[in-house]
Each structure stands twice: as C-alpha cells, then as structure tokens.
Amino acid sequence: MNVRQVGRAFFADPATAAGTIIVIAFLVLALFGPIIAPYSPTKQQINAIRQPPSLNHLFGTDRLGRDLFGRVVYGARDILALAGGGTALAVVLGTLIGVSTTYLGGWIEELVFRLFDGILALPALLLALLLLGAVGPSRTGVLFVIVVVYTPIVARVVRSVVLSLKPRGFIEAARMRNERLSYILWRELLPLVAPTLAVEAALRFSYAIFLVASLGFLGIGVQPPNPDWGLMVLEARNEAVLAPWSLYVPATAISLLVIGVNLMAEGVRRALNT
Secondary structure, eight states: OOHHHHHHHHTSSHHHHHHHHHHHHHHHHHHTHHHHOSSOTTOOOGGGTTOOSOSSSTTOBOTTOOBHHHHHHHHHHHHHHHHHHHHHHHHHHHHHHHHHHHHHOHHHHHHHHHHHHHHHTSOHHHHHHHHHHHHOSSHHHHHHHHHHHHHHHHHHHHHHHHHHHTTSHHHHHHHHTTOOHHHIIIIIIHHHHHHHHHHHHHHHHHHHHHHHHHHHHTTSSSOTTSOOHHHHHHHHTTOTTTOHHHHHHHHHHHHHHHHHHHHHHHHHHHHHHO
C-alpha cells in the first residue's frame, strides 16, 4: 500500500479526520505558542483576577490573574513533549527488547519477560507514584516514569507478533542463507511488526497524555508555576463556583487531546488493515 492509499483510508472516516484535526490544532498551539499566546503563562495580573472569557482573555483568568489561554497553549507544549517523548522512547526500547529477546529465546527471554510481568502486575498510576517517589517530581522524572511504565507493554505486544513469525518459512530461509542476526531482526522481522507497532504507539501516546495529566493533578508531576494541564485542574478544583472556566478549560483540553489521539489511533489501525 502506498502513501496515497494509506492517506485515503486514514481520512475516509469522519471521526478519524476530526481526531486528526484536533491533534494538529494542538500541535500548532505547541509549536507556535509564544507567537499565539498574548500573555506569559506565569504572568500575574492583579487587576484581572478571575476574569471570565472575553476578547482580552479568550479563556478567562485564574485566581492569580494568569491568562488561561496562554497557560493552555504553553501547557500543550509540555504535555505533548513529555507524552510524545516518553512514548517514543518506550516504543524504541520495547521494540528492541521485544524483537531481539523473543527471537533469541531461551533463558534471556524468560528472564526479561518475567521481570516485565512483575512490573505490569502494578497498575500504571500506582507504579508511576512509586517511581516518582524515588526520583522526585520533575519533567525528567515524568519522562522516566512514562518510559518505565510503557516499555514492558510495548515489548509484550512486539513479542506476540514475533512469536507468530519465528516459525515462518522466510525466517528459516534467512537462516539457511547464513544471514546475520541483525539482518533477520531488522530486515525480516521489524517490517512485519511495524503495522502493529504503529497502532500500539498511538494508543500508548493517548495513555501517556492522561498519565502526565493525572500526575500533575496529584501534584507530583510537573511543578508550579509551569502550566501543566493536570496541575491547572488541581489548582482550580476549589474555584468551580467562583471561576468555573478555570476548571473547565484545562479539563476540556485534556479530554479533547485524548479523544483526538484515540480517534487517530483507530484511523491508523484501519489504514494499515486496508
């Protein structure tokens, strides 16, 4: 299937197209935040505390007079960078581990995946809390958590595909030709793992967004005064009566981005299966 056919299949469904537009819109906000946002996300305006949405402040202001539009725009950069970067690292590590150890088999495979089973026995959020308790709340800590939480999941998905491919004739033919291990892993197996991996990466990305926001809401993710969306919800939880927009704006941003990425993931699955 060529790129044009994939694109046609990807945008054939209105829901997928809508999700793609949502994600692209947030990417534009993240990339051009300093140009788009009229105010600094940390600037406090004493004369504009709890202002409702208006032409001056599109999304209103919070209890400290900070412009919510600017905070959402800059917050998009943080959440996309952390969730995207963490997911990318988890996918790369999970793929390397999953393909190599599963093909080699033996005690190495058993040891690695029994270790992963132990990690996956804990819920993702609980594991993230334990890890952040050890490394401390910070951007680097959140990135580390995403990688540790999602690498075993990606590796297990890759393993299931490789196990079904190992007995195939083309793998045996490559062995008979005395091909190098690296050739078999990355030229024979990886291209066939890629479609499943693309769908899994999109799903992990949506879960990573929610995990970053959850850690921010619990106060152990990105720390103030950074405009983290989860942290914004935490700070506005007692403002629902006085300034409901300060709560609903970041909560809506989280929901829209997660929905958009999930719709895109469904589009990726449909396009690759077409």
